[in-house]
Amino acid sequence: MKALVFKRYGKPNQVALAEIPRPTPKPNEILVQVHAAGLNPIDNMIPKGTFKPILKFQLPATLGSDLAGVVVEVGSSVTRFKPGDAVFASIFDFGTGALAEFARVPEHAAALKPPNLDFVQAASIPMVGLTSWQALKERMRLKPHQKVFIPAGAGGIGTFAIQLATYLGARVGTTTSTGNVDLVRSLGADEVVDYKTQQFEDVLRDYDAVLGTVRGDALEKSLRILKPGSTIASLIGPPDAAFARARGMNFFMVFLFGLLSRKIIRHAGKIGAEYSFLFVHPDGSQLAEIGELLKAERIRPVIDKVFPFEQAKAALAYLEKGRAKGKVVVQMRSSANSG
Template sequence: MKALVLKRYGGLDHVEFADMARPTIKPDEILVEVHAAGLNPIDYMIPKGMFKPILKLQLPATLGSDLAGVVVEVGSRVTRFKKGDAVYASIFDLPGGSLAELVAVPEYAAALKPDNLDFVQAASVPMVGLTSWQALNERAQLKRGQKVFIPAGSGGIGTFAIQLAKQLGAKVGTTTSTANVEWVRELGADEVVDYKKQEFEQVLHGYDVVLGTIRGDGVAKSLEILNPNSSVVSLIGPPDAAFARARGMNFLMRFVFGLMSGKIIRQARQRAASYSFLFVRPDGRQLAKIGELLAASRIRPVIDRVFPFAQAKAGLAYLEQGRAKGKVVVQMK
């Protein structure tokens, strides 16, 4: 089968198509014929080696984590799926990758595809959906009436997280460029800051939750808009010692991550706020709950561009430019 593979670290120059063996599934796995695969920023960061200390890949490694497709084989212990089911899943941080014609997926990581979504739409959801759900619902425990700041509202995470936050009953603030101000309002944002004209920390105030999505000093600046007893959940780091412990890392890595996050944790405490780093995990049952919102059209996928499988590498390069308005998806079939 054909797959998009990272041969060695050093960037997209070392990513190419290769013929790989058909996956052999375990008793608790399903084999999925992939119809579409969603792309995420981490997919072009991994080839650069940015996650080598965290993600232990065996090279050559198939890239990608989000997929939607049809079950063609089920393991002997699988009870939730059967051959012919249309499913979607994230296999992030698991062996294998989604940019392949066939992918072995653990049963616990998959959910039935919402009937009202095609495969491209469904493939755009898993990582942004699960990240938003785990950050806002689980970690921050966002409550009705609270205010959440979700920067970069027109990006892949932003477009989904804004909609989910509104479903949770929160008020949403975001940033975007001039051209997208009204568009993110239509997604549900209540306060929109045009970052080309204003600094968000000079405009927004009284927030209870911040979703950290922008590299640089954005997380530190966001502390200025927070209420006491608020929380910052960062998706871009720095990783903290709690994250290292959760992954079973050794004392040295826990110490290093503790040093890396020490400054922002102290700054947050000075504002009577908490800081934590979130690394999304696959969870099919959460995807099923997200699927209910999608099926009821309470949340809609936002897709910027679709690339054919033969141009998957070009799709990663396009995503790396940082101009996508929503998600970028690769279509296999």
């Protein structure tokens, strides 16, 4: 089968389409014929070696985390799915990849595709959906009328997280460029800062939570808009000691991550805020709940561009420019739009 693989860390020319053996599902896995795969920024970071200490891959490895497709085979202990089922899933952190004609998916990571979404739309959801769910519902425990700052509102995470926060009854502040103000307002943003003309830390006040999605000094600046008792969940780091312990890392890594996060934890503590690093984990039951919101049209997918499988590498390059409004998706099969 065809797959987008990387052979070595550190060099972009190591990413290429290649013929590899079709995988065989383990007892607790399903084999999915992939119709579409959603791209995420981490798909560009992995081949560079950014996550080498954290994520384990056997090289050459297939890229991609998010997929939607049809079950063609089930492992001997699988009970929730059968061949012919249309599913979507995140297989992030399993050492396997979604940018392939077929993919192994652990049963617990998959959910039935919402019937009102086509495969391209469904493939755009898993990582941004699960990340938003785990950040806003589990880590922040957002309540109605609380205020949450979700920067980069027109991006992949932003377009989903704004909608979920609005569904949860929260008020949402975001940043975006002039051309995307109407888009983020249509998704539910209450306070929109045009970063080309204003600094968000000069405009926003008394927020209960911040979702860290933008690299650079944005996280430290966001401390200025928070009130005591607030929560910061960062997707971009720095990783903390709690994260290292949760992944069973050795003492040195726990110490190192504790060191890396010490400054932001100290600054957050001064204003009575709590900082934590969030690393998304696949969860089919959460994805099924997200699927219900999509089915009820409480949340809608936002897709910027769809690339054919042959142009998967170009799709990653396009994503890396950081200008996509919503998600970038790679389509493996032409039937992807039919349901």
